[in-house]
Amino acid sequence: MTSYMILKHLHMTTAYLTITLFALRLLLDAVGRPGWRQTPLILLVAAISLVFVAGYASAMPGWLIAKIVLLFGYIIAGVFALKTTLGKPVRISAAVLALVQVSVILHLAMTKPF
Numbered sequence: 001m002t003s004y005m006i007l008k009h010l011h012m013t014t015a016y017l018t019i020t021l022f023a024l025r026l027l028l029d030a031v032g033r034p035g036w037r038q039t040p041l042i043l044l045v046a047a048i049s050l051v052f053v054a055g056y057a058s059a060m061p062g063w064l065i066a067k068i069v070l071l072f073g074y075i076i077a078g079v080f081a082l083k084t085t086l087g088k089p090v091r092i093s094a095a096v097l098a099l100v101q102v103s104v105i106l107h108l109a110m111t112k113p114f
């Protein structure tokens with residue numbers, strides 16, 4: 001297996017794992033049991049390595065730039081969604097926003113439309 005394939009599989013696995021854990025934390029919070037917090041560090045390390053190994057570093061395609069921008073939006077919305085000190089309407093709106101953004105990230109990753 002080439003390093004590209006290894007990194008791509010690591011990136012995809014950690015991406016799906018991160019989304020599952022985020023959804024799980026939303027569920028735990030919803031039932032009144034706010035739990036652990038984690039940073040998707042492996043996802044980011046694999047993603048950045050993949051950009052170089054796949055040769056996207058010199059001329060980044062639009063879908064990749066959009067993914068990176070949306071990732072920041074997803075992280076910020078995710079932090080607000082899990083903040084127990086905030087009111088329910090704010091947290092629910094933030095959770096919806098985070099899930100919409102991560103869905104768009106997945107769509108962009110799979111279709112690479114531009």
Ligand code: HEM
Nearest residue numbers: 012015047048050051054056067068071102105106109110
């Ligand atoms: C929550 C955030 C992210 C998710 C859910 C995600 C998801 C994915 C998925 C599912 C693929 C595989 C697509 C396919 O079927 O070919 C992929 C590929 C890729 N992602 Fe991400 N990604 C995320 C963040 C990032 C970030 C921040 C970067 C860059 C710093 C990045 C760079 C890449 C690259 C370079 C590929 C390989 C494209 C290819 O050559 O086929 N991803 N991503």
